[in-house]
Amino acid sequence: MKKSCEDIEKVLVDYSDGLLSHEEKSHVSQHLEKCENCRKLLEALERSLELSSIIWEDNLTDIEKVKIRALPKVKKTHWLRYASIAASILIAMTAGILWCSFHRQGEKQTELTFEEIEKNINDSANAARLLAATELLADYSDYKDVVESQYRYIAQTYPGTPAAEKIKLKHPIN
Numbered sequence: 001m002k003k004s005c006e007d008i009e010k011v012l013v014d015y016s017d018g019l020l021s022h023e024e025k026s027h028v029s030q031h032l033e034k035c036e037n038c039r040k041l042l043e044a045l046e047r048s049l050e051l052s053s054i055i056w057e058d059n060l061t062d063i064e065k066v067k068i069r070a071l072p073k074v075k076k077t078h079w080l081r082y083a084s085i086a087a088s089i090l091i092a093m094t095a096g097i098l099w100c101s102f103h104r105q106g107e108k109q110t111e112l113t114f115e116e117i118e119k120n121i122n123d124s125a126n127a128a129r130l131l132a133a134t135e136l137l138a139d140y141s142d143y144k145d146v147v148e149s150q151y152r153y154i155a156q157t158y159p160g161t162p163a164a165e166k167i168k169l170k171h172p173i174n
Contacts, residue, residue, distance in 0.1 A: 008038050016045055042110050127163035
């Protein structure tokens with residue numbers, strides 16, 4: 001009887017709503033005639049449905065006053081679109097990097113050694129010190145010849161240094 005009651009409880013809502021086939025409906029009716037627990041459950045279910053319909057109808061008048069604004073539809077963008085854009089960007093970047101690397105291989109690449117870098121730093125420092133001392137001497141009119149000689153020496157001995165470039169701009173040497 002318990003198993004039969006469990007089966008009936010599963011379809012009791014459909015029985016109350018009249019959604020069962022004729023055969024199922026007669027089976028449930030026969031069971032309800034014999035089982036007082038299932039009849040009480042059906043009565044409680046029907047009272048709950050009546051009460052909920054009364055509450056629904058009563059609140060329906062209030063609900064009609066409330067206007068619910070529909071949310072705007074959000075356009076779904078498929079992940080495939082983003083994936084294709086990302087793939088296009090990666091392909092373009094890879095092509096650019098490869099083009100640059102192949103293009104540079106044709107050019108003569110000169111990498112400086114540590115010793116060459118150190119020599120360039122020392123040359124720049126020496127040229128800057130000499131230029132600073134020469135500019136201090138330039139304030140005295142008695143040393144004009146010495147100053148011109150120092151400018152020429154810095155420009156010839158340390159070409160390509162910032163001090164030599166400064167001399168070329170400010171004091172063109174003949």
